Amino acid sequence: MNATRLFQFISARLTGRRLDWLLVGIAFLLSVLPARLLAPWTSDVARIVSVPIVPLMHLGMVTRDAIRPPREAFDHRAPEVIALEMQAEAARTLFEQSRLRVESLEREVSTLKGARAQIGGGAIQLETATVVGVDPTRREGLVRINVGARHGVHRDSVVILGADIFGGLVANDPTEFVSIVRPALKCNLSVRLYPAEGVEPARDPKLLQGTVLQPSEGGLWVGDIASDLPIREGEIARLSDERYGSIAKGLRVGRVRRILPNEQVPGARIVEVEPYALLVDESTVIVAMEPPERRQGP
Amino acid sequence: MRWSIYILACLIAVAADASIGGILKLGGVQPRFLPAVVVFALFAAPRIHAVRLALLAGVLCDLLSPVVRVDGSQLIVIGPWTLGFALGALAAVPLRSLLHHRNPISGGFAVMVFSMLASVVFVTIWMIRLLVLRDELPSWWPGTGAGEVWQQSKVALASAVVAVPTIWFLDKTRTVWGFSTAKRVVPGAAREPA
Numbered sequence: 001m002n003a004t005r006l007f008q009f010i011s012a013r014l015t016g017r018r019l020d021w022l023l024v025g026i027a028f029l030l031s032v033l034p035a036r037l038l039a040p041w042t043s044d045v046a047r048i049v050s051v052p053i054v055p056l057m058h059l060g061m062v063t064r065d066a067i068r069p070p071r072e073a074f075d076h077r078a079p080e081v082i083a084l085e086m087q088a089e090a091a092r093t094l095f096e097q098s099r100l101r102v103e104s105l106e107r108e109v110s111t112l113k114g115a116r117a118q119i120g121g122g123a124i125q126l127e128t129a130t131v132v133g134v135d136p137t138r139r140e141g142l143v144r145i146n147v148g149a150r151h152g153v154h155r156d157s158v159v160i161l162g163a164d165i166f167g168g169l170v171a172n173d174p175t176e177f178v179s180i181v182r183p184a185l186k187c188n189l190s191v192r193l194y195p196a197e198g199v200e201p202a203r204d205p206k207l208l209q210g211t212v213l214q215p216s217e218g219g220l221w222v223g224d225i226a227s228d229l230p231i232r233e234g235e236i237a238r239l240s241d242e243r244y245g246s247i248a249k250g251l252r253v254g255r256v257r258r259i260l261p262n263e264q265v266p267g268a269r270i271v272e273v274e275p276y277a278l279l280v281d282e283s284t285v286i287v288a289m290e291p292p293e294r295r296q297g298p
Numbered sequence: 299m300r301w302s303i304y305i306l307a308c309l310i311a312v313a314a315d316a317s318i319g320g321i322l323k324l325g326g327v328q329p330r331f332l333p334a335v336v337v338f339a340l341f342a343a344p345r346i347h348a349v350r351l352a353l354l355a356g357v358l359c360d361l362l363s364p365v366v367r368v369d370g371s372q373l374i375v376i377g378p379w380t381l382g383f384a385l386g387a388l389a390a391v392p393l394r395s396l397l398h399h400r401n402p403i404s405g406g407f408a409v410m411v412f413s414m415l416a417s418v419v420f421v422t423i424w425m426i427r428l429l430v431l432r433d434e435l436p437s438w439w440p441g442t443g444a445g446e447v448w449q450q451s452k453v454a455l456a457s458a459v460v461a462v463p464t465i466w467f468l469d470k471t472r473t474v475w476g477f478s479t480a481k482r483v484v485p486g487a488a489r490e491p492a
Binding site for chain 1: 316362
């Protein structure tokens with residue numbers, strides 16, 4: 001009974017301005033309470049209050065999406081995604097190219113015992129060329145492209161397919177406007193095999209499996225593996241051949257298709273590498289020419 | 299005045315702020331509908347209810363404005379917007395006498411004043427918490443309080459623009475709100491019997 005009277009007394013007193021000030025005081029008190037006193041219960045209160053709001057919000061979101069459609073979900077076939085993937089692959093190739101070049105330079109430095117390496121500073125010249133003729137027999141797979149000496153093309157200029165696939169080498173001394181290209185599939189190539197998922201930058205390229213690929217039947221290369229380092233199908237073969245100059249180093253050649261035992265040499269293996277792209281199937285290629293001071297004879 | 303209608307309008311406004319309001323975002327400034335609803339009610343409801351109306355909307359605003367703590371959990375502080383809305387109401391109510399309170403443009407101006415004062419109190423309360431309690435960082439951290447007031451001023455301006463059509467629309471629903479239309483009759487010469 002006393003409690004009822006007390007409540008009646010309080011409610012009779014708490015009207016108008018008094019009630020407002022009381023509410024404001026409570027609000028101020030709550031606003032300066034430490035987080036440890038607020039955290040246990042305010043989230044629960046908010047969760048309860050949000051119950052009637054959620055359907056309204058959902059309705060609002062539907063309306064918003066109708067007025068301004070949300071961005072399309074990620075499309076991995078979108079042109080910009082493909083372009084980014086190609087850029088990433090090209091960057092990876094540049095990275096591997098530079099690492100192989102570093103390795104080569106280190107070896108050179110150690111060989112010359114401190115002699116100053118004369119690394120050419122000239123810029124590499126790139127020319128886009130169109131394939132204007134293919135060897136009709138396809139026996140040699142020679143291809144004619146519409147750039148020549150007039151454009152700076154020289155013997156053993158590197159032909160690149162796409163962004164970073166080794167396509168071949170200019171086979172002869174080019175004429176003024178036409179060059180003949182010997183496709184990669186007809187060349188012996190010294191390569192390193194890289195895991196398809198990429199390599200940690202800290203990993204020494206020397207620890208990667210290397211082999212010399214030789215042209216084989218069926219548009220493939222084969223290479224002998226003498227060591228017992230693990231190799232998996234799908235690994236990427238990147239050019240590490242000294243004969244083709246620094247431009248070609250690190251370019252992708254193909255992927256490991258099969259790993260077979262070498263029946264002639266017990267314990268050894270043979271890898272079959274299939275090319276990423278064939279020069280004869282391309283309509284446009286890039287020809288990379290080293291400045292004269294950096295050219296090396298094959 | 300029907301409080302249930304007011305609460306429903308506040309809920310709709312809060313939901314709109316959290317969903318469809320994003321469409322109106324311009325240069326990082328998103329207008330809010332809730333101040334327009336509060337100001338509309340302040341202009342039409344009895345003065346005695348003014349602070350309570352604003353406090354209710356402010357609590358709602360606080361409850362739906364969590365701060366992310368350092369450990370990733372959420373903290374809801376009840377008070378900064380509540381007190382801010384209360385002060386805004388105390389400033390907006392006198393404008394009833396100065397402005398034509400059924401004019402949406404007057405309402406827009408009142409919304410700007412209301413929102414700016416509310417944001418000042420909001421920032422002040424958080425600065426007090428920051429300096430005295432030092433337990434949680436405000437949502438605008440590492441920005442400054444002045445920067446937040448400036449940002450909220452832009453929001454207030456945007457809210458004022460949005461308030462014009464909002465208040466016009468709310469005025470069309472005036473009969474639903476149950477506002478008293480009785481006028482106090484003051485005796486004077488005009489009412490003296492001839």
